[in-house]
Amino acid sequence: MSIPKEKIISLFKETGALLEGHFLLTSGLHSGTYFQCAKVFQYPRHAETLCRHLADHFRSERIDTVVSPAVGGIVAGQETARLLGVRSIFTERAEGKMTLRRGFEVRPGERILVIEDVTTTGGSVKEVIAAMRDAGAEVIAVGAVVDRSGGNVRFDVPYHSLLRLEVAVYPPESCPLCALGTPAVKPGSRGLKSG
């Protein structure tokens, strides 16, 4: 059973993960939407709600281990693994290369589910997939809470996200929100109200 989009969006709004207004992003671009997935995961019960749907989606795949890219994917990976009753490990970048550290290992043929919180370009997930294959493991599928690519990101294994979220961004000189005359604020500024 899939989780209704409205339910996910209301969880995001409730926790400040999804804000509406006029924002100055760290990239220098402006947006009417600010999204920070970590803010919903600060509440373990919400992590459980979201990850239960990921776990249920992949339950029949006989997953051995969940692997996530640090840092963003770790909480979602851990919770999804808990709900599947399997092991959870994560990769980190060492000298630019995504790799297992901390003594984490996978064995040849191990059935891997890659879990990420948000996919934008899918770059980190692709690096995790490559690292797992280098180690001889079998990547079965990819799951994410949010696909921010507008459905453009593709992997060579099945991919399931709970929500597709397209966030429009604008250069300041052509920002329609600036044209309305309100100043752009940095997310997290005092007095910011969630949409």
Ligand SMILES: [Zn+2]
């Ligand atoms: Zn603007």
